[in-house]
Every structure is written in C-alpha cells, then in structure tokens.
Amino acid sequence: MGDRLDVLIVGAGAAGMMCAVEAGQRGRRVLIVDHAQAPGEKIRISGGGRCNFTNLGAGPHAMLGENARFATSALKRFSQRDFIARVDAAGIAWHEKTLGQLFCDGSAKQIIALLTGQMAEAGVQLRLGVGVTEVARQGDGFRVRLSDGSGVEVASLVLATGGKSIPKMGATGWAYETAKAFGLRVTETRPALVPLTFEAGLLEETKALSGLSVDAVVSGGGAKFREGLLFTHRGLSGPSVLQISSYWREGAAITANLAPDADVFEALKAAKQAGGKQEVATALGHIVPKRLADWICQRAGVSGRLGDQKDAALKAVAEAVNAWTVKPVGSEGYRTAEVTLGGIATDQLDQGTMQAKTVPGLFCIGEAVDITGWLGGYNFQWAWSSGWAAGQGC
Known part of the structure; x- marks a missing residue:
C-alpha cells in the first residue's frame, strides 16, 4: 500500500500545522498534506497580510456552536498567552490593534515560517499539491490513497481542512463528508463573519x-x-x-x-x-x-x-x-465569508483530545469542528488550541 506512518494530517492550515508540530515533537512520524501549492494560505491573507493571530480576550464566551463550552478545555490548556510566547520566542514583533486583537508588525508570512520551521525541526513531512482520494478503516488505523497515486497506512488521521469559506482558495466540505462517512454527525453549516x-x-x-x-x-x-x-x-x-x-x-x-x-x-x-x-x-x-x-x-x-x-x-x-x-x-455567502459556522458536532468528539468518540484514531480540529469564534483573532486561537490538543494524543 505504501508508507507506514503514525499520523496523517489533511490540511496545512493553522490547526493542521500546529497539530503536526506537537505530534512531531512527541516523536511521531507525521505526514501533512494539502492540495494547495503553499501552506497556511488563510494565515497569509488574514489581517490584511499581517495576520490577526490571536486575541487577548480569547475564551469560550467568544465562541459559537451547539455547545460553545466544548472549546474550554483546549483553550485553557493552550491559551493565547502560550501562542504569544511562541511568537515572542521566534522574534516576531507584534502589536495590539483594538479590542485585544494582536497583529504582526511585519508580514503574516512570519507566522507561516514559524510553523513550517518547527514542523521541519520535528521531522514532519510536508507534501503540497496533494489531496486525498480515498480513506478506509484498516484494523485500528487507516489506509489512505493520495491524489499523486501514492498511499499511506497510519494509526491516526487528522481532519484539518477547515470549512467552506473562501472557495477560491480551495476550501471544500471534504472534512464534513469524511466525518459523515465514518458515522459522525455534522451540524448545519452556513457562511459566518460575512x-x-x-x-x-x-x-x-x-x-x-x-x-x-x-x-x-x-x-x-x-x-x-x-x-x-x-x-x-x-x-x-x-x-x-x-x-x-x-x-x-x-x-x-x-x-x-x-x-x-x-x-x-x-x-x-x-x-x-x-x-x-x-x-x-x-x-x-x-x-x-x-x-x-x-x-x-x-x-x-x-x-x-x-x-x-x-x-x-x-x-x-x-x-x-x-x-x-x-x-x-x-x-x-462563502465567497467572502471569513469562516464557516457549524461543522463536525462537538458531542461526537472528546474535548480533551479532539478524537472521535466512536472512531479511535480519527481527530477533528479547527474550523472543521462546530466551534466558530468572533472576528478578531478568536478563530486562529481555536485553531492553535484544538491543533495543540490533538497533537498531544494523535
């Protein structure tokens, strides 16, 4: 079938890359794939190119979903302060704009470079221009066929492809469809921050x-x-x-x-x-x-x-x-919506690990999950927090 790895993360956005860093630092053999030609495209265009990477007030009060309290565990265990510490350690200068919104002084590409650099250091493989054509359960893990014709066998599969917002950047409902195929419930989705x-x-x-x-x-x-x-x-x-x-x-x-x-x-x-x-x-x-x-x-x-x-x-x-x-x-509509409201139902997931309760080894993070933040860096913080949480257990 192809390579045997510990973790396959589908989607090299904020949540996916954060998860890859954490899993890789734990010594897991990680492959992260994305059908885009560059990682972190939503990071790159966010905040007018300066990336509103978190909010000083991030917390479950600023989240929407069937059960917004689901976000509490991940947000507490990896908070905005934790992410700011990583930005500071990387020497990335930032400023508070209004209402607790934090932006890079320079380019959003610095945040992407921070994540890709940490992935490389942790031995994570990144493959771009590659999507997933087939996913099937195999024993305790998964057998996955990729669009370049190769295949991988993995113990853990992480759905990190986001929602349907900004389709011109390649956004699709793939995470929802895959979750449904494994029997997970998906709540109604609609454009938000639009x-x-x-x-x-x-x-x-x-x-x-x-x-x-x-x-x-x-x-x-x-x-x-x-x-x-x-x-x-x-x-x-x-x-x-x-x-x-x-x-x-x-x-x-x-x-x-x-x-x-x-x-x-x-x-x-x-x-x-x-x-x-x-x-x-x-x-x-x-x-x-x-x-x-x-x-x-x-x-x-x-x-x-x-x-x-x-x-x-x-x-x-x-x-x-x-x-x-x-x-x-x-x-x-989704053409200009910054995020997607709704997604993979939180009652299907463990709030500590983001793992599906009925499908061991399947993890769902970031915008694909039915947690949506306010405008102003809250959605990025959910991406960092949920990606970090999954990275501890996948």
Whole structure:
C-alpha cells in the first residue's frame, strides 16, 4: 500500500500545522498534506497580510456552536498567552490593534515560517499539491490513497481542512463528508463573519451611502457588537456587521445605532431651543456624517428649520439614527465569508483530545469542528488550541 506512518494530517492550515508540530515533537512520524501549492494560505491573507493571530480576550464566551463550552478545555490548556510566547520566542514583533486583537508588525508570512520551521525541526513531512482520494478503516488505523497515486497506512488521521469559506482558495466540505462517512454527525453549516445584503428596493435607497463608514452598535439574534459599520453597494459590511452575521438568520431584522455616543433626540431638541434657525439636516450633520444626515432626513420626510419641527418629527429622525432597524435578505455567502459556522458536532468528539468518540484514531480540529469564534483573532486561537490538543494524543 505504501508508507507506514503514525499520523496523517489533511490540511496545512493553522490547526493542521500546529497539530503536526506537537505530534512531531512527541516523536511521531507525521505526514501533512494539502492540495494547495503553499501552506497556511488563510494565515497569509488574514489581517490584511499581517495576520490577526490571536486575541487577548480569547475564551469560550467568544465562541459559537451547539455547545460553545466544548472549546474550554483546549483553550485553557493552550491559551493565547502560550501562542504569544511562541511568537515572542521566534522574534516576531507584534502589536495590539483594538479590542485585544494582536497583529504582526511585519508580514503574516512570519507566522507561516514559524510553523513550517518547527514542523521541519520535528521531522514532519510536508507534501503540497496533494489531496486525498480515498480513506478506509484498516484494523485500528487507516489506509489512505493520495491524489499523486501514492498511499499511506497510519494509526491516526487528522481532519484539518477547515470549512467552506473562501472557495477560491480551495476550501471544500471534504472534512464534513469524511466525518459523515465514518458515522459522525455534522451540524448545519452556513457562511459566518460575512457581509449582509439588501433587496433591490432598499439597495436603491441606500446607494447614496455606499462607501460610508460609521462607528455603530449593531444588535440582532441576541448579540450586540460595537465596531465600524460600512455601507456597500450590496448592503452592509464592516466589523460590527460581520460579527452580527454569525447570529443573524434569514427573515430576521438587525438594529443599528449609528451614533452610539449621542442621544440624537436630546441633541436636536437642545439645538432647537438654542435658536432653531439651523436646518434639521445641518444640525444632524454635527452628529453623523453629512451624507448620512441628508439621507436620514430625506427618508424621514423631515426638512426645513429646527424651530419649525414638532417633537414627533425630531423623534422620527432620532430613531432613524439611534435605532435603525433593517432586514437583510441574505449574505454574500462563502465567497467572502471569513469562516464557516457549524461543522463536525462537538458531542461526537472528546474535548480533551479532539478524537472521535466512536472512531479511535480519527481527530477533528479547527474550523472543521462546530466551534466558530468572533472576528478578531478568536478563530486562529481555536485553531492553535484544538491543533495543540490533538497533537498531544494523535
């Protein structure tokens, strides 16, 4: 059949490479394969090429899934501090941007080099441009045929190919299909951390705002995030919208406070009492960008001087700013989604080792598992932690 090895890891992304390092350092004979031509492609493009490699606040509170607490064990045993220590030891300079998000000062390629260097030192074999064509149980282990025609027999098989997000980089549902073939349950998957889209009528209305960004509090699906909101030619994007997209479902509305530090009604009332000669849109333009102020007044059907407005009109304007409720029709899908929500069900796995409970030797890690983090380095930390956990036992 071919080579006999201890561990085959399919997917040379963040989780897969982390697992390979740990298993290799334990003296295991490890092969890691990826159908891409380079390892860590998602690492390379993340954070605008600087890799938002973890978050100081990483923890199960920032995870979604059927049972987000499943992530607790791995996140505690290999925490953000542990990964930061490795980055520091490699001499990689980094900085905190906002909300605990850590980025490389230089290129994301430094993180890839750290992992590939450690894999090489641990004797891990890395084969690129190679996928898996067939997997079968053989005794206590697995027999695997690779796309280059070769085959391997292994004691442990690690599914680390991620989810369906960013298909142009080769993302597929392979991990889900393989898990199902071994009898594991897979929860419903959907794009997450993704821009939301509007129907044609609303798009026409908001066309004038395309490219405008504001600080906003966006709420929906029981969650609330304060970060930037961006109007696009398809709908809404920006960090606050990407965050809420993980909680939003079709048919539901989201609410955005487009001036979270201002009580717009009180501010307009005060401006009215101070003389009231200003146009409503001009007064509002001191609180939100002028383009947005003009759009809101036009949409609310309020024009003219402040002094001529009844409180009801000012309240309508204020509500359009402080509690703009809108119903997206969909998202931009896996094409632009940063991650996949859902995946291999956590009740099928041991939370300490990431090993399948019913299939000894089969491990599932990273984005392929039904654990999804918030935007801001949380998904990378789950990759490091889950990869580390599996690497201790595979």
